[in-house]
Structure formats: C-alpha cells, structure tokens
Amino acid sequence: MHKSGLIELEAVIAVARHGSFRAAATELGMSSTALSHAVAGLEARLGVRLFNRTTRSVSLSEAGEGFVATVAPALSDIHGAMEAVNDRRHTPGGTLRINSSVGAARRILTPIVLKYLRRYADMKVDLVTDGRLVDIVVDGFDAGVRTVDNVPKDMIAVPFGPSLRYAVVGSPGYFDTRPLPFIPQDLVAHTCLRSRLPSGIIYRWEFERDGEAHSIDVAGALTLDEPTLILEAARQGAGLAHLSEWSVEEDIVAGKLVRVLEDWTPLLPGLCLYYPSRRHMPASLRAFIALIRENDR
Structure with missing residues (x-):
C-alpha cells in the first residue's frame, strides 16, 4: 500500500x-x-x-x-x-558531546565549558578525552577539540586560544649531575622520557631555530603513552620530558622543573574546535562556538 x-x-x-x-x-x-x-x-x-x-x-x-x-x-x-x-535550533538544550585530547580538555574546561554550563542552565556537556583521533561522526560526538595539525581535512575548524609551544624540562635533581643541553644534539648525552603516540609510533622530538630543524629519536629507558605520567616521571628526576608548555608552566614557576632548549621550541598553531557541517547546526553547538569566540577576544 x-x-x-x-x-x-x-x-x-x-x-x-x-x-x-x-x-x-x-x-x-x-x-x-x-x-x-x-x-x-x-x-x-x-x-x-x-x-x-x-x-x-x-x-x-x-x-x-x-x-x-x-x-x-x-x-x-x-x-x-x-x-x-x-x-x-534556537535554544541550547540537551547534551553537547565533545571529544578532546586530555591536554586540550584541561585548556577548555575552566574558561569555556564551565562558563557555558553556568550560562545555559538546561545544557549538559559530555567531555570525553581520548589520546587517539576518533571519527566524531561515527562515534556520535557533536564536535572535537585538537591541535590544528590534527583536525581532519573534511571538518570545519574554529581556531581558538593562544599559540601552542612545547618545552623540554627536567627536575633540578636530574641536572645536579648532568650538564644543561644547549642544542638539540646535546640530548644524546641525556636520559629522555620517550612518548608513544596513540598510533603506536614513538614520538620524535622536534626542534627549530632560524630555519634549522631537527627531529630526534631520543634515547631513554622509560617509554610512556600518557602526558601526565611523563610529567610525574620528570618531576621524580627520571629524565628529560618534552611536553606542552601549558602542562609544565606551573612546575617551572614553582622551581620543580627546569626548562632547557627554550630557543629551539618555536610557537605552533594552537587548538581548534571542529565539527562536520554548518547545515542544521543545533543551538547547543552554535552557542558553544559563540562562547569560544567571545572568550578569544
């Protein structure tokens, strides 16, 4: 019929x-x-x-x-x-699901997510952290947050926040018996904390100054796959760590970590919120994007 x-x-x-x-x-x-x-x-x-x-x-x-x-x-x-x-489409409501790296989640939690929830009392936010880059459409997320270079090409990106920078750090105790490195090549004489990416690849530490670039597969007895573990190991003097500047800045100020090779770590593009399409965008996501731009002024 x-x-x-x-x-x-x-x-x-x-x-x-x-x-x-x-x-x-x-x-x-x-x-x-x-x-x-x-x-x-x-x-x-x-x-x-x-x-x-x-x-x-x-x-x-x-x-x-x-x-x-x-x-x-x-x-x-x-x-x-x-x-x-x-x-x-007009009034934020329901649940906004966002996938993010752990570091990015820390950066957006206080200035954006909590402010968003205070402003829109009917909203809920499900912020899921993941080291691997997931397909936000397949996994049912409204948006993702990653560094610019990790945003899929078919997504619409909204850059926000300051530029990103990495830092090489070690504990004061670590440097008691070791000289400070002044150029990336000096790392061959140091114990480094190696980082395994979600893909399984060991991350090569990247440096650049005045057009001279180096990508180094550092040596070390300990390999970790989670930034907070690498940070804790660095605090305990287990080796040098290569981490995002924002994750170590408080420890540097407090004297718990010493920064080296600072002139070899250039500014990089920062974070992006990304989503699949502007068509039929829910009001919840539209309001979140507006708040990101407001916070970025």
Missing part, C-alpha cells in the same frame, strides 16, 4: 475539526480542491469512506471516527517531536 504523507493525515484531522473542507483548507494554506483530492486519495487507498458528504455538511463516518481517534494523538506526538527538534 502507498504510504500516506503527513499532509493527507493533517487534511483529514483539519476537516474533522472544522466540519468543513473550506475552513480546513484555509487553516492548512491549501486550496479547497487540493485538500479534497488529498482526502479522496487517502480514502481510495484505505478502501473506506472517512467522511459523509452532502451539499450542506461534512461529518465523519463510523470508520472515519475510529481513524481520527487513532491518528490524531499520533499526529500530535509527531508535531511535538518536530517542534522539540526545531527548538534545538
């Missing part, structure tokens, strides 16, 4: 409500002829007459009364669901 469209069901409900094809057509913004054809077409497919018609009146048949009693509540639920979805 041909599947009836909403307009045919709406036509039947409107005629039943008004007892008039003309009044129903006016309500739905249709011509009386078009509405009459919609109702007649539905009756033909159902094989029953829904309305008894005379030149002076229109009334539901027995079959029509049963049909309307069943369809009207269902149609109301459908309209309610459509309105609820439409409201999300």
